[in-house]
Amino acid sequence: MIKTTNLNLFYKDFHALKNVNLRIKEKVITAMIGPSGCGKSTLLRVFNRMNDLVEGTRITGDVLINDKNIYCPDCDLTALRKKVGMVFQRPNVFPLSIFDNVSYGPKVWGITNKTTLSEIVENSLKGVNLLEELEGQLKQPALSLSLEKQQRLCIARLLAVEPEVLLMDEPCSALDPISTAKIEELMVELKNKYTIVIVTHNMQQAARIADEVGFMLLGELIEFDKTSKIFTNPADEKTANYISGRFG
């Protein structure tokens, strides 16, 4: 599904990703773990080319999604971002109504028909288990919702443009444990349909929901394997140290 070969990324002259080679499988949850500043978010932003927005970013190596090089010179950036959606650390619902938040993506993509939009909004909210809770409140400002619901709404907003990959950068770090549990449940549900890559600081979270885990350190991908393998019998000593909490 997602494949990188000898991926290097520089912010001006800072080497943020070093020779990363990985394969992310379709319709599973892949978690990226590692200490702060090791390049997890940077790696995630490689997949939807959000790093392009940072001035002075340079990339070498290949990144293929569905066997297609996403860094080809005439690649359609917007189409890539539609296919590869992103959930941010803090819920970033727009200061619009709930309905307008979810219908934002479809509208951007040229859907204007009211009934079609309503259907999409309904299905997307259903997809994140919000439809019943928000019945009759779709005109309310999205910012009035609790953080957990806002984060769900952000996910619904992505589902509305029918992505294939969901990138989630510490999606639960702003939430309390109960809300976190609900979002985790949702992610497990969503992996039937979507390929999910999540960055997390929370090792228990990775262990609970991920099928595969990548451990990063100082811009390098140290180890990438099945979750059970990483957590019970890591091949690399650095991984073992990190897992057991000796640094990071």
Added chain:
Amino acid sequence: MKDKIARWTLLVIAFSAVLALLLITFFIFQQGVPLIFKAGLKNFFSTQWSPTHGKFGISSMIVGSLMVTFGALLIGVPLGLSCAIFLTEFSSKTLQKNLKPVIELLAGIPSVVYGFIGIIVLVPFIREHIGGPGFSVLASSIILGIMILPTIVSISYDSLLVVPGTYRAGSLALGATKWQTVTMVLIPAARSGIITSIILGMGRAVGETMAVIMIAGNALKIPHSILDPVRTITSTIALELSYSVGDHRMALFACGTILFIIIIILNIIATKLTRRT
């Protein structure tokens, strides 16, 4: 104790501002309203302005003020907003740093200078290339439109600047283009600031006197096209106050009262628009 003193001092200062406003309001109404009743509403809102002969119709000036103001907004708002959007969203940091002060400098140019430029550049240009006498609604609107630019640009700019970057990222990450992000997320998010900038610009346009006197032509009739000359309420007050006596002088105060009311109504409308959603 210190807190208390500070609190009271500030309260007195704040209150004195309110008091000044109340006094001005009271004074204008007290001076202006009696004449309106003396002349009668029918006379007062007719189009005949001949105050030394007992004709106090100010309709053409009201229409004049409104036309010039909306003309200025028609020019100043799109231009100012595009400018603010360009600066915050589509230009480099260095360009922003250099361009914004330049635009704000426009606010420091005295209005006589605007009027002067209007007379020697704009008025002849309109007369020769578009038609009419040149002194016109169009000329006034263009000059006023430029005069309100700094207000609109700098306040809209500030309100766009404080829109959280995560909104931009969220929108772009959904595959929206930069332009879609601006129109569908950033402008709604910065809406109240943008509307404030328009209100303040509008206030400036309604109240501006000197530049308008110089280029509007000041003819006392309702303009039939934007190329016709026009007289605003403020122009009338400024032009006639020095030699007016008796009822005439009262009539000018009545003009002031109407101006005051117009500004309040425009403000209320604009504030209502902000409150929605």
